[in-house]
Amino acid sequence: MxxxxxxxxxFSDGGDFVSIERALEHAERMVAEGATIIDVGGESTRPGAEPVAEALEIERVVPVIEALASRIEAPISVDTSKPEVMRAAAGAGASLINDVYALRVPGALDVAAETGLPVCLMHMQGEPRRMQQQPQYADVVADVIAFLAARVAACEQVGIPRHRLLVDPGFGFGKTLAHNLTLLARLEQLAVLELPLLVGLSRKSMLGALTGRDVRGRVPAGVAAATLALARGAAIIRTHDVAATSDALRVYLAVAAIEC
Known part of the structure; x- marks a missing residue:
């Protein structure tokens, strides 16, 4: 992805692709490099980020999704938590809702069910502006699993079937470095949910904490983390650095196929 x-x-590429033409060029480049899904977002969810008005988010993402739908064959995901953005994106050609709030915003469950689209449910403790202020867990892996299981149940109650759901443990969203490393080390335990697992580790601050690199210098660490995630059961890797990540995953999968 x-x-x-x-x-x-x-946090990583703000302002780089705000024009439709530049967004299209970048999406086409990522598809050529190996991306099989393009995830379009119109609101930053970095720590400390300010919320964006629903109308502005629609204004940002809908023209890009419409343009992409006519130019690329890869499915388009919309990274949003707002019900009306979900509805507008679905009408523009989006094929997946990727929600960091796991459909907890009022009205989101019903709209997601209405669209008929698959949904990725992500774990986040708190909300973006304050999520990194002393996050705490009894057991981060068990707590993430319990949260995601509850959100899956909420989806099923409004008529969203399990086969339309994915889950994301939410690396970097309300978690310390120790929490993130524990999640990655024990990622295979999320298999208990019996749903495809999406993982986003690309360029995140946990990689900077480990390597001392700035955002643009974290590509090797992100590739290593993505490969570890794939080895522990991830089905989809969400990344800024498609070419490097795609190459690494091809090598891993080629070797894994022989070992099996």
């Missing part, structure tokens, strides 16, 4: 942020303030 290649990341396409249509935002001025995302």
């Amino acid at each position: 290649g990341i396409l942020n249509i935002t001025p303030d995302s």
Whole structure:
């Protein structure tokens, strides 16, 4: 899954792809590099990020999704938590809802069910502006599993079937470095949910804490983390760095196929 942020303030690439033409060029480049899904977001969810009005988010993402739907064959995901953005994106050609709030915003469950689209439910403790202020867990893996299981049940109650759901443990969302490393080390335990697992580790601050690198220098660490995630059961890797990640995963999968 290649990341396409249509935002001025995302932590890694804010402002890089705010014009439709640049967004299209970048999406096409990511598909050529190996992305099989393009994830379009119009609101930054970095720590400390300010919320964006629903109308502005629609204004940012819908024209890009419409343009992408006519230019690329890869499915388009919309990275949003707002019900009306979900509805507008679905009408514009989005094929997946990727929600960091796991459909907890009022109205989101019903709208997601209405669209008929698959949904990725992510774990986050708190909300973006304050999520990194002393996050605490009894057991981070058990707590994440319990949260995601409850959100899956909420989806099923409004008529969203399990076969339309994915889950994301939410690396970096309300978690310390120790929490993130524990989640990655024990990622295979999320298999108990019996749902496809999406993982996003690309360029995140946990990689900076481990390596001392700035955002743009974290590609090797992100590739290593993505490969570890794949080995522990991830089905989809969400990344800014498609070419490097795709190459690493091809090597891993080629060797894994022989070992099996």
